[in-house]
Amino acid sequence: MTHSTALSDERTVKPSRERHVNTAIRKQRLAAYIFLLPFFVVFIAMLVVPLAYAGYLSLFESKLIGGEAFAGLANYGRALTDPAFLGGLGRVALFFIVQVPIMLGLALFFALALDTARAHGSKAIRMLIYMPYAVPAVVATLMWGYLYGPDFGPIAQIARAIGFGTPDFLSPGSILGSMMNIVTWEFVGYNMIIMYAALRSIPSELYEAAEIDGAGQFRLAWSVKIPAIRPAILLTVIFSIIGSFQLFAEPSLLNTIAPDAISNSFTPNYYASNLAFINQELNYAATIAFLLGLVIAVVSYVVQLGEERRERREMRMS
Amino acid sequence: MTAVETPSTTVNTATVGPRRTRSFARDRQRSLPLTILLWVCVLYFVLPIWWLFVSSTKDNSSLFATFGLWFGGDFSLWENLQTLFTVRDGIFTRWMVNTLVYSVTAAVGATFLATMAGYAFAKYNFPGKKLLFSATLGAVMIPLTALALPTYLIFSQAGLTDTPWAVIIPSLVSPFGVYLMRVYASDAIDDSLLEAARVDGAGEFRIFGQVGLRLLGPGLVTVFLFSLVATWNNYFLPLIMLNSSDLYPITVGLAQLQSAASAGGGSQALFSTVITGSFVSILPLVVAFLFLQRYWQSGLASGGVKG
Numbered sequence: 001m002t003h004s005t006a007l008s009d010e011r012t013v014k015p016s017r018e019r020h021v022n023t024a025i026r027k028q029r030l031a032a033y034i035f036l037l038p039f040f041v042v043f044i045a046m047l048v049v050p051l052a053y054a055g056y057l058s059l060f061e062s063k064l065i066g067g068e069a070f071a072g073l074a075n076y077g078r079a080l081t082d083p084a085f086l087g088g089l090g091r092v093a094l095f096f097i098v099q100v101p102i103m104l105g106l107a108l109f110f111a112l113a114l115d116t117a118r119a120h121g122s123k124a125i126r127m128l129i130y131m132p133y134a135v136p137a138v139v140a141t142l143m144w145g146y147l148y149g150p151d152f153g154p155i156a157q158i159a160r161a162i163g164f165g166t167p168d169f170l171s172p173g174s175i176l177g178s179m180m181n182i183v184t185w186e187f188v189g190y191n192m193i194i195m196y197a198a199l200r201s202i203p204s205e206l207y208e209a210a211e212i213d214g215a216g217q218f219r220l221a222w223s224v225k226i227p228a229i230r231p232a233i234l235l236t237v238i239f240s241i242i243g244s245f246q247l248f249a250e251p252s253l254l255n256t257i258a259p260d261a262i263s264n265s266f267t268p269n270y271y272a273s274n275l276a277f278i279n280q281e282l283n284y285a286a287t288i289a290f291l292l293g294l295v296i297a298v299v300s301y302v303v304q305l306g307e308e309r310r311e312r313r314e315m316r317m318s
Numbered sequence: 319m320t321a322v323e324t325p326s327t328t329v330n331t332a333t334v335g336p337r338r339t340r341s342f343a344r345d346r347q348r349s350l351p352l353t354i355l356l357w358v359c360v361l362y363f364v365l366p367i368w369w370l371f372v373s374s375t376k377d378n379s380s381l382f383a384t385f386g387l388w389f390g391g392d393f394s395l396w397e398n399l400q401t402l403f404t405v406r407d408g409i410f411t412r413w414m415v416n417t418l419v420y421s422v423t424a425a426v427g428a429t430f431l432a433t434m435a436g437y438a439f440a441k442y443n444f445p446g447k448k449l450l451f452s453a454t455l456g457a458v459m460i461p462l463t464a465l466a467l468p469t470y471l472i473f474s475q476a477g478l479t480d481t482p483w484a485v486i487i488p489s490l491v492s493p494f495g496v497y498l499m500r501v502y503a504s505d506a507i508d509d510s511l512l513e514a515a516r517v518d519g520a521g522e523f524r525i526f527g528q529v530g531l532r533l534l535g536p537g538l539v540t541v542f543l544f545s546l547v548a549t550w551n552n553y554f555l556p557l558i559m560l561n562s563s564d565l566y567p568i569t570v571g572l573a574q575l576q577s578a579a580s581a582g583g584g585s586q587a588l589f590s591t592v593i594t595g596s597f598v599s600i601l602p603l604v605v606a607f608l609f610l611q612r613y614w615q616s617g618l619a620s621g622g623v624k625g
Contacts, residue, residue: 029442031442035438036438039491042490043453053471127607128364132363134547134606137569143370143596151382185363286471
């Protein structure tokens with residue numbers, strides 16, 4: 001708006017310049033749209049269209065005779081009363097509530113500890129903790145599957161050697177915990193790096209005040225560092241919500257070594273893929289996928305909203 | 319506080335400001351207890367990979383008979399590698415090459431798209447900017463696997479399933495990459511540089527190519543690596559898109575070998591093939607991480623922190 005008023009002031013004085021400025025702005029805008037075009041073409045084709053298509057499919061059901069028929073919200077009614085879907089959703093919600101705080105807590109601890117640079121070999125420690133992120137979930141799950149093995153797995157070997165008997169990591173009661181451990185192992189380093197990067201770019205003025213106060217390392221971490229990297233922490237929380245609600249590789253691979261502990265609906269995503277490719281229930285699978293996306297979006301939104309509220313409250317208080 | 323937190327964008331890692339001077343917290347005494355604690359924690363992250371290496375040096379009988387975290391009697395790594403690269407006419411090499419081709423193509427494409435878009439968001443004003451950027455940010459939250467199923471159905475109608483494109487095209491969208499590039503570009507590229515280039519009569523695309531891209535180096539590498547790892551590690555998408563095992567990436571291939579081994583289809587020899595294959599498959603990324611690690615951090619920290 002300010003641009004246009006400034007321009008209209010100029011009009012009376014320098015009409016030629018005004019045209020010049022206008023074409024310059026127009027040229028720049030055009031350039032901006034051209035820069036954005038390739039991304040948004042793929043964005044629409046690969047995100048918006050599939051999302052809309054899933055929504056569309058979820059409104060139909062396939063009949064044995066006569067192909068597809070409009071079903072309204074029947075699929076949603078079925079999903080919301082389907083114990084298999086709700087059970088899977090409950091499992092990933094539990095996963096999120098238990099595993100994510102542990103994982104992010106560890107990541108934050110490592111990031112803060114490395115940021116003080118008080119440990120010998122900080123750089124090597126950072127690298128080694130980050131390393132599992134280079135391991136695909138498939139390989140991580142295969143590997144931990146062997147490590148958990150009751151016969152030749154090293155954990156069982158050690159437990160037996162010190163007289164603890166053979167722990168059963170792959171029973172129905174413990175498989176979710178075993179899965180939490182795999183995901184924690186994979187992603188602590190990744191989250192640590194995001195937090196560490198944020199810590200390293202805290203402006204020095206924030207430290208100077210605390211230094212003058214003579215604050216110790218713990219107080220410094222609690223009252224300067226953690227508040228300063230809150231946006232980065234929020235980012236890791238959002239990523240973790242997405243990650244835990246759409247677990248797929250872990251259950252589908254553990255299924256081959258622990259078929260009794262992993263049902264075909266262990267997580268919603270695993271359920272959706274089994275529905276689509278084994279049961280051939282495409283419409284219902286699309287409904288599950290769509291609902292899962294909705295749940296993730298709502299949970300992420302609520303988390304962000306809570307954070308914004310907290311921020312506003314703190315601003316009012318200060 | 320205000321310097322670091324931007325209320326309008328909630329997922330903001332951009333922490334603008336000069337890099338903390340090394341004098342702060344850097345010259346303090348080292349702490350032995352902290353060192354010991356951290357190195358003990360490191361064991362948790364390293365031991366599984368150590369186990370993988372040790373196990374890939376064992377033949378099948380010692381794999382099941384000896385202690386997992388130390389070498390068995392014989393050193394069979396070479397025999398295992400030989401088996402791995404000859405099993406099913408050398409399909410393992412094929413899978414590795416597929417993974418490399420898919421992930422590099424997808425990462426180059428995704429970086430290219432994200433860089434142009436992020437640059438446009440950072441350096442231009444245009445109608446609809448806010449709306450488009452919010453749409454991009456919102457898309458960070460869309461679970462890609464929830465999209466895989468409808469994408470599969472669309473691709474199968476277009477005859478694209480069971481082709482490399484089915485894995486590459488969906489991996490080209492990186493909303494997080496756009497976000498990172500926007501944050502990075504707004505700090506790394508000074509507006510006055512662009513103005514100067516404009517005064518010199520350079521067109522917008524030449525400015526992007528000659529001024530913008532040069533300053534975006536570390537940011538480019540970060541986005542590239544993120545996309546690379548995402549595609550490299552992807553399992554769900556290639557699993558549902560591809561049918562011919564010739565087209566499998568390493569993740570799907572290894573999972574298939576593993577289920578063949580568990581089903582007892584072949585012989586027990588498959589287990590050591592799966593383990594050796596897993597070990598070999600993680601080497602390229604681990605090496606890439608070691609050499610490129612400074613970029614992860616610098617690109618992520620954005621705020622004018624360069625390399």
